[in-house]
Amino acid sequence: MKIPLENRVSCHSYRASATTVAEQASTLEFVGRLEKGRMISKAPIEWIPFDIITLIFIExxxxxxxxxLAIEQVCATWRSHILRTPRAWSYIELDKKSNPGIMLKYLARSELSLIHIRIPRNSFQITDEISHHIFDHASRIHKLEMHASWYFGGGWRVNSLKLLHIVGRTTPHWLFGAFGWEESRLEYLKITPYAFSSSFRATIGHHFAHLQHLIVKEVIGDGNSWPMFVEECCSKLKSLGVVLTGLNHYNKRPLQFPALERLEIEMDGTYVNTVWPFDATTPMLRSYRLMQRRHNNLLVPVVFHTGTERVIHMQTDVPPQLEWYPSLQCLHLSSNTHMPDTVTLKAIHAAARRLCKGFEALYLDDHTGLIVKDGGTFLYCVDEEENESFEVSQGCTHEMPFESGLF
Structure with missing residues (x-):
């Protein structure tokens, strides 16, 4: 579940959202038990209003x-209901467990509903026939996830496409050849751009003029492509995620992010160079995630020119300079190795309460499973008498919109 970033967001709202997710999971578990047991009795389902059944089937x-496909085999009543629920057939995945016949069935039964198509790398080959069938329904595609290794001749007119996730290195030939972008208003993009020369700068700005959420991954040896996407889309971005290799060198330049509310930077590999190309100005930033993998040369002064004063949620694997975050409410410390010792935790907690007005919670990841069974997240507290307490918790959300709500 995606939690909006607003001025009033607090840890209490995160916990309430976690409760809602738990209730939905309980409902799905009940549906699974009914399906598995082949409960043919008419009474239970006839007592439930059709619109409620529809929502359950869609979920x-x-x-x-x-x-x-499983629901329609439970009984005649369930089959009737699922066939009258086009949105339940709008999630299409072309992998080894499916086949073109199933895809055609879903395309037909989804009727006029917007569709979500996922084509992983290990799926069957996209033949001209399959591409043709999808082409006929391309204007209904709302979300699309596919691997860049599948090039299908393209030309899909994706007028309704809002979210696109391309796995693997994506070249301009693939991106601008696979789709017809003329009438699209894409809002979410997750991409590993590769070999984009400066001649494509205007094309990026034109086709992605409505982009609000961007996740980009850096490619070793290509220091031009991903910054170009960020620079051309920065004026309307609300969230930005960047995965860096650290093996490309950049000269810093200023960049304005007037609408950016969420920023995530993650290091993927050992790095020695100047790995961040922007002096970022982020007046609306509320959530900041920085995973440095135990390297400490990517601290706040390197990333920002201005714009950390209104951050209310931060997740990091290196204790931050708390004086940079006077409005911080939630601090989530993640470590891939071990939990900080008691003295360090108490010092961080005390500093946060002293320096950050409105500070509410310190969350820690328990990779060892000492606090949370099988590992997880817990809330760390210290009372006025310096006594520690540990409460199992979902913690502050840290996923980008792609990860939790859309893919």
Whole structure:
């Protein structure tokens, strides 16, 4: 579940959202038990209003795109209901478990609903016939996830496309050849751009003029492509995620992010160079995630020119300079190795309460499973008598919109 970033967001709202997710999971578990037991009795389902059944079936389809095929086999009543629920057939995944016949069935039964198509790398080959069938329904594609190794001749007119996730290195030939972008208003993009020369700068700015959420991954040896996407889309971005290799060198230049509310930077590999190309000005920033993998040369002064004063949530694997975050409410410390010792934790907690007005919670990841069974997240507290307490918790959300709400 995606939690909006607003001025009033607090840890209490995060916990309330976690409760809602738990309730939805309980509902899905109940549906699964009914399906598994082949409960043919008419009474239970006839007592439930059709619109409620529809919502349950749609939610089940989101969790497992093959759920409609199983639901229609439970009984005649369930089959009737699922066939009258086009949205339940709108989640199409072309992998080794499916086949073109199933895809055609979903395309037909989803009727006029917007569709979500996922084509992983290990799926079957996209033939001209399959591409043609998808082409006929391309204007209904709302979300699309596919691997860049599947090039299909393209020309899909994606007028309704809002979210695009391309796995693997994506070249301009693939991106601008696979789709017809003329009438699109893409809002979410997750991409590993590769070999984009400066001649594509205007094309990026034109086709992605409405982009609000961007996740980019750096490619070793290509220091031009991902910064170009950021620079051309920065004026409207609300969230930005960047995965860096650290093996490309950049000269710093200023860049304005007037609408950016969420920024995530993650290091993927050992790095020695100047790895961040921007002096970022982020007056609206509320959430900041920085995973440095135990390297400490990517601290706040390197990333920002201005714009950390209004951050209310931060997740990091290196204790931050708390004086940079006077409005911080939630601090989430993540470590891939071990939990900080008691003295360090108490010092961080005390500093946060002293320096950050409105500070509410310190969350820690328990990779060892000492606090949370099988590992997880807990809330760390210290009372006035310096006594520690540990409460199992979901913690502050840290996923980008792609990860939790859309893919």
């Amino acid at each position: 089940a389809s989101k969790q497992d795109n093959l759920a409609p």
